[in-house]
Amino acid sequence: MSSNENILADLQSIFRVEFSDQTIILNESTTADEIKMWDSITHMGLMFSIEQHYNISFSLDEIISFQSIGDLVNTIKVKI
Amino acid sequence: MELPIAHHFEEVVKLHPQRVALFCNGKYYTYIELFEIVSEIREAIEKNLKITGCVIAIADELNEFTYAGILAISLSGNVILPFKPDMAPERIQYSFDKTTPSMVLFSSKVEDNIKQQFDFIKNYSQLILNLKRQKFIEAHSTVIHNTSFKEMAYILFTSGSTGKPKGVPVSKKNVHDFLQYYFDKTNYDFTEEDRFLQVFDFTFDVSYFSMFVPLSIGASCYALENETGRMKFLEIIKMLQDYKITVVSMVPTVILFLKNYLSKISLPSLRYSFFIGDALYQDATVGWSSVIPNGRIDNFYGPTEVTIKCTRYIWDKTQSELESVNNIVPIGTPFPGIEFIIINDDGKLVPVGETGELCFYGKQVVDEYVGHEHENMFINLLVNGTNTRCYKTGDMCSVNKYGNLLFHGRKDFQCKINGYRIEIPEIEKVIYDIVASPVTVIAKKNEQGLNYLVGFIEKKIFNEEELKKEMLRFLPEYMIPVKLVQIENIPLNDNNKVDRKALSLLNN
Numbered sequence: 001m002s003s004n005e006n007i008l009a010d011l012q013s014i015f016r017v018e019f020s021d022q023t024i025i026l027n028e029s030t031t032a033d034e035i036k037m038w039d040s041i042t043h044m045g046l047m048f049s050i051e052q053h054y055n056i057s058f059s060l061d062e063i064i065s066f067q068s069i070g071d072l073v074n075t076i077k078v079k080i
Numbered sequence: 081m082e083l084p085i086a087h088h089f090e091e092v093v094k095l096h097p098q099r100v101a102l103f104c105n106g107k108y109y110t111y112i113e114l115f116e117i118v119s120e121i122r123e124a125i126e127k128n129l130k131i132t133g134c135v136i137a138i139a140d141e142l143n144e145f146t147y148a149g150i151l152a153i154s155l156s157g158n159v160i161l162p163f164k165p166d167m168a169p170e171r172i173q174y175s176f177d178k179t180t181p182s183m184v185l186f187s188s189k190v191e192d193n194i195k196q197q198f199d200f201i202k203n204y205s206q207l208i209l210n211l212k213r214q215k216f217i218e219a220h221s222t223v224i225h226n227t228s229f230k231e232m233a234y235i236l237f238t239s240g241s242t243g244k245p246k247g248v249p250v251s252k253k254n255v256h257d258f259l260q261y262y263f264d265k266t267n268y269d270f271t272e273e274d275r276f277l278q279v280f281d282f283t284f285d286v287s288y289f290s291m292f293v294p295l296s297i298g299a300s301c302y303a304l305e306n307e308t309g310r311m312k313f314l315e316i317i318k319m320l321q322d323y324k325i326t327v328v329s330m331v332p333t334v335i336l337f338l339k340n341y342l343s344k345i346s347l348p349s350l351r352y353s354f355f356i357g358d359a360l361y362q363d364a365t366v367g368w369s370s371v372i373p374n375g376r377i378d379n380f381y382g383p384t385e386v387t388i389k390c391t392r393y394i395w396d397k398t399q400s401e402l403e404s405v406n407n408i409v410p411i412g413t414p415f416p417g418i419e420f421i422i423i424n425d426d427g428k429l430v431p432v433g434e435t436g437e438l439c440f441y442g443k444q445v446v447d448e449y450v451g452h453e454h455e456n457m458f459i460n461l462l463v464n465g466t467n468t469r470c471y472k473t474g475d476m477c478s479v480n481k482y483g484n485l486l487f488h489g490r491k492d493f494q495c496k497i498n499g500y501r502i503e504i505p506e507i508e509k510v511i512y513d514i515v516a517s518p519v520t521v522i523a524k525k526n527e528q529g530l531n532y533l534v535g536f537i538e539k540k541i542f543n544e545e546e547l548k549k550e551m552l553r554f555l556p557e558y559m560i561p562v563k564l565v566q567i568e569n570i571p572l573n574d575n576n577k578v579d580r581k582a583l584s585l586l587n588n
Contacts, residue, residue, distance in 0.1 A: 043314065
């Protein structure tokens with residue numbers, strides 16, 4: 001099982017690619033409000049990239065309920 | 081003339097006082113509860129205004145005050161002028177200057193913010209809603225009594241090609257005619273058991289459909305939470321699911337962004353899924369149809385100038401496959417009483433089947449813009465021997481062999497961003513006024529087929545973030561280009577016109 005740090009590092013790479021922004025730094029408390037381009041449209045693209053990366057699948061309820069990077073890390077952790 | 085909602089709403093209150101009228105920010109309001117709030121606001125309006133037919137500006141806070149306030153303005157026989165508290169102050173001031181509202185309504189929740197942001201508001205009488213303890217502040221010794229818009233139901237300001245917003249006064253008769261289409265049982269079998277989702281703000285006219293129709297028939301209006309912010313589309317899906325919504329009007333963008341997740345959604349309660357505001361794509365609609373096994377998909381078209389919605393196409397997987405052009409689903413045929421013609425650049429009718437600019441006349445078409453401005457948007461044509469005033473939509477359309485209208489794109493440089501109509505020249509003018517250098521803004525499509533804007537500024541060196549911040553003083557956020565690029569020379573084509581295609585490729 002990956003540690004939170006590993007997942008966080010993976011997510012950071014995915015976010016940087018999705019938003020074409022190499023300066024993005026994530027921690028578990030980061031929310032959509034702190035990342036300018038992160039809205040409901042880009043959120044779906046992000047979710048899709050994360051699912052592909054880990055070969056996992058999120059339910060719609062999970063996709064809707066993610067409030068922070070920490071939520072995302074915890075959900076990924078139990079699926080991989 | 082009285083707006084039909086006034087009569088119907090009061091009837092429904094008597095018939096079904098305990099039915100749910102409104103669900104807003106986690107709270108249910110029965111018809112009698114909503115009526116009580118409406119009556120308090122209405123009483124305060126009437127007490128201070130004394131006459132009817134005046135324009136009343138209302139802050140669109142998307143809370144119970146907004147819904148009750150909109151109803152109270154209508155029921156008291158006045159005219160709604162909605163504004164968003166997060167809109168650019170100059171834009172709001174412009175709409176106030178053009179319509180001289182007699183009163184401005186907002187709740188105590190946003191009082192500090194509004195007074196801080198909009199200094200000009202001190203020139204208007206304000207009704208600040210804090211239920212049971214309404215405050216009425218008279219900034220002037222006398223309330224302005226301007227009844228020049230007395231026949232109107234609401235006035236909306238849309239993006240204008242001259243660089244200034246266009247004020248569209250929509251009359252009570254226009255709204256009355258529009259609502260008849262939905263009250264006609266041969267068109268829709270809505271009942272008081274229906275739950276309508278209201279996802280738009282009140283500066284977008286579809287919101288009046290999503291609120292007026294359910295509240296006229298004893299059904300329920302479910303309002304999208306006002307704090308959804310950037311996650312709005314996800315919240316729409318959540319509400320459709322959690323509250324078993326039966327009727328919804330949405331912009332097609334919502335299903336475009338869900339395309340990879342449609343297999344995870346099931347909405348068996350949804351009876352009517354209406355689309356409006358942008359081109360509806362056939363492939364995305366096929367995916368969406370699998371999500372709503374018991375629902376019907378209707379594609380609507382309607383400029384603000386033709387009152388909310390004016391043409392309808394009932395989607396059918398097989399037939400729509402045949403009829404869609406460039407993957408765009410037809411927009412169908414006009415509502416009864418509305419007529420259309422398609423003209424070329426010379427203002428002449430094009431032969432059936434050919435593409436030209438779509439124009440409307442008849443019911444639901446507004447007479448003119450505020451201040452008799454933008455007269456070039458109307459044209460007088462000889463139709464069946466009668467001189468007829470028609471509204472030019474600026475949309476390029478044709479009629480297919482099934483008699484349905486097909487949408488081919490905007491004639492000028494208007495485009496839609498998240499359902500909002502945008503006229504690019506308005507954005508270019510704002511940038512030009514700031515940087516004093518030639519500017520061209522182009523609309524592009526991302527991989528999901530959604531529009532986004534890129535601005536090119538000639539020679540001038542600028543700080544992109546600071547420029548965007550400055551632009552926000554004049555424009556809403558959705559009109560700010562995603563990227564602003566400095567360019568040595570804006571390319572021109574053989575006719576010395578800006579070569580937008582070259583710019584589009586350049587950006588790649």
